Amino acid sequence: MTPTPVLPSAEEEIWRYSRIGELDLSSYAVGSLRTETIGVDALQGDDRSGLVMVDDADVFARLNRESTSTPVTIVIPRGQVVGDVVEIVHHVDQSGIVAYPRLVIDAGENSEVTVVEKFVSADGIASLVCPVVEVRAAQAARVTYVAINALGRDTWKIAHQQSLGMRDSTTRLFTIALGGDYARVQTTSTLAEQGANSQQVALYFADGSQMNDFRTTQVHAAPRTHSDLLFKGAVRDDARSVYTGLIHIKENAKGSEAFQTNRNLTLSEGAWAESVPNLNIETNDVKCSHASTVGPIDEDQRFYLESRGIQPSIAERLVVLGFFNEVIDRLPSAAGVSDLRDAVSRKLLGNGAK
Amino acid sequence: MSTLDIRGLHAEVAGKEILRGVDLTVSSGEVHAVMGPNGAGKSTLSAVIMGKPGYKVTAGSVTLDGRDVLALSTWERAVAGLHLVMQYPTEVPGVQVADVLSEALASRGRDTSDMGALIAREAARINFDEDLVRRAVNVDLSGGEKKRNETMQLAVLKPKIAILDELDSGLDIDALRDCARRVEDATTEDGLGALVITHYVRLLEELKPDHVHILAKGRIVKSGGPELADVLERDGYAAFAPVEA
Numbered sequence: 001m002t003p004t005p006v007l008p009s010a011e012e013e014i015w016r017y018s019r020i021g022e023l024d025l026s027s028y029a030v031g032s033l034r035t036e037t038i039g040v041d042a043l044q045g046d047d048r049s050g051l052v053m054v055d056d057a058d059v060f061a062r063l064n065r066e067s068t069s070t071p072v073t074i075v076i077p078r079g080q081v082v083g084d085v086v087e088i089v090h091h092v093d094q095s096g097i098v099a100y101p102r103l104v105i106d107a108g109e110n111s112e113v114t115v116v117e118k119f120v121s122a123d124g125i126a127s128l129v130c131p132v133v134e135v136r137a138a139q140a141a142r143v144t145y146v147a148i149n150a151l152g153r154d155t156w157k158i159a160h161q162q163s164l165g166m167r168d169s170t171t172r173l174f175t176i177a178l179g180g181d182y183a184r185v186q187t188t189s190t191l192a193e194q195g196a197n198s199q200q201v202a203l204y205f206a207d208g209s210q211m212n213d214f215r216t217t218q219v220h221a222a223p224r225t226h227s228d229l230l231f232k233g234a235v236r237d238d239a240r241s242v243y244t245g246l247i248h249i250k251e252n253a254k255g256s257e258a259f260q261t262n263r264n265l266t267l268s269e270g271a272w273a274e275s276v277p278n279l280n281i282e283t284n285d286v287k288c289s290h291a292s293t294v295g296p297i298d299e300d301q302r303f304y305l306e307s308r309g310i311q312p313s314i315a316e317r318l319v320v321l322g323f324f325n326e327v328i329d330r331l332p333s334a335a336g337v338s339d340l341r342d343a344v345s346r347k348l349l350g351n352g353a354k
Numbered sequence: 355m356s357t358l359d360i361r362g363l364h365a366e367v368a369g370k371e372i373l374r375g376v377d378l379t380v381s382s383g384e385v386h387a388v389m390g391p392n393g394a395g396k397s398t399l400s401a402v403i404m405g406k407p408g409y410k411v412t413a414g415s416v417t418l419d420g421r422d423v424l425a426l427s428t429w430e431r432a433v434a435g436l437h438l439v440m441q442y443p444t445e446v447p448g449v450q451v452a453d454v455l456s457e458a459l460a461s462r463g464r465d466t467s468d469m470g471a472l473i474a475r476e477a478a479r480i481n482f483d484e485d486l487v488r489r490a491v492n493v494d495l496s497g498g499e500k501k502r503n504e505t506m507q508l509a510v511l512k513p514k515i516a517i518l519d520e521l522d523s524g525l526d527i528d529a530l531r532d533c534a535r536r537v538e539d540a541t542t543e544d545g546l547g548a549l550v551i552t553h554y555v556r557l558l559e560e561l562k563p564d565h566v567h568i569l570a571k572g573r574i575v576k577s578g579g580p581e582l583a584d585v586l587e588r589d590g591y592a593a594f595a596p597v598e599a
Contacts, residue, residue: 300444303407304444306428307429308432314457322447322448
């Protein structure tokens with residue numbers, strides 16, 4: 001029996017606003033998930049953990065590395081375009097466990113793949129999932145990763161996503177978060193060689209007592225790199241969300257462009273959202289912008305729709321779906337993505353949490 | 355036959371009284387122009403009739419065929435048969451015009467199965483690019499396209515009484531003609547009653563009013579036939595300044 005690790009506290013900046021203080025890791029036993037995959041077998045490679053996350057990002061990443069569960073390792077050979085979407089579905093079937101799934105995607109030169117990783121549990125399953133995904137895109141490779149949080153209302157998620165883009169590569173990290181109790185995702189894209197591109201996109205919607213907690217970083221470590229981030233979320237009832245994002249442009253990253261947009265809708269008086277954008281730019285000759293908003297549905301939009309004879313609840317649904325449309329339009333067509341508008345609609349109607 | 359009846363309407367915005375006793379009756383098939391200088395209360399009148407938040411009615415009544423409009427919420431007013439064409443049509447990102455019309459028809463209990471054909475017909479009639487109904491409401495549209503969009507919606511929804519707030523603002527002459535004629539056609543074809551709020555006579559050359567009312571400092575100070583617009587064009591609003599108490 002290993003001693004219970006010391007957890008961070010919300011006093012630390014990186015855990016500010018989080019619910020880390022509520023977590024008692026000793027009340028969970030390390031367990032495993034029931035995982036189903038489609039299209040993984042043909043691409044499965046040897047364990048390459050640490051390919052991108054060289055140092056453990058935090059205690060949860062360390063516990064993930066030390067855990068004995070077998071990582072899923074997807075290796076795309078040079079030049080191969082994987083036409084079908086690769087799917088990984090993790091089911092949390094029991095309460096009282098903490099699980100540490102790891103996924104490594106190593107995309108060879110000029111290869112292409114889309115991987116959807118979905119996390120599922122029923123309401124009432126009080127467990128914790130701490131996934132780590134590492135994505136490495138070699139020169140000109142194109143990798144799309146979609147994380148779908150379809151966890152029940154009592155399951156926690158503390159996740160890390162890290163991507164490393166080499167010359168002229170494109171990495172896209174998507175997060176769809178409708179489920180879970182407390183759901184934290186820390187996502188970092190590093191553009192390591194010139195001409196590399198990254199996108200980080202999230203759609204999140206929390207109601208009841210749910211909370212979404214996002215920490216994003218866009219690291220430009222080479223010239224003429226391009227990053228784009230779009231996070232859009234809504235909170236309702238007593239739900240909360242916090243977004244903290246950093247654009248870090250290193251000294252050698254001249255000619256780079258970085259964009260960061262975080263928009264939040266607060267749909268109830270008791271709901272709360274916070275958005276904290278940060279810039280750290282070590283060179284000139286770069287183009288950067290960040291925008292963040294937190295606020296209720298635009299009164300004029302609501303009035304416009306109601307003036308057409310649309311009742312308030314439907315007007316609200318239209319405006320919220322319209323708000324998310326910008327994100328949904330960017331998502332790849334894949335299972336769990338195509339019915340996203342319906343999932344958001346159901347959640348707005350108050351039936352169906354995720 | 356429908357009648358919108360406005361009696362002794364007083365309204366304020368942020369504690370400031372803007373409407374100070376407006377009386378106006380608009381019936382099916384009629385075109386009433388309400389003209390007035392900036393600050394007369396024209397937009398407030400349209401906002402109050404439709405129940406826009408931020409406007410407080412302090413006295414008076416608005417009824418549609420005897421029904422108390424002020425007791426209804428905005429969407430109920432629209433379903434009851436009122437329609438507002440806004441001066442500055444709101445952009446609603448990500449929401450398609452077609453979805454708005456579909457929900458709007460559904461809440462009126464109307465069949466939506468032939469909606470596509472209806473929209474196509476009405477769009478063609480006012481030279482509105484039909485493809486734009488699959489785009490977000492008013493987003494990235496020119497001033498003319500916005501007003502064509504608004505007018506197309508009016509034609510599809512077939513209200514009893516329409517309030518057109520400065521239909522002519524932001525509009526090129528072709529779009530103005532297309533929109534004005536469509537409204538006029540609706541008055542003869544469907545018996546639409548129109549309350550046309552405008553600052554300029556220009557609109558009334560296309561959309562011929564049966565009655566002209568001059569609104570100044572929150573009151574109708576003069577009503578007459580179409581000739582009143584000509585007097586206004588010649589003499590300006592100064593001649594109609596209300597007598598200060």
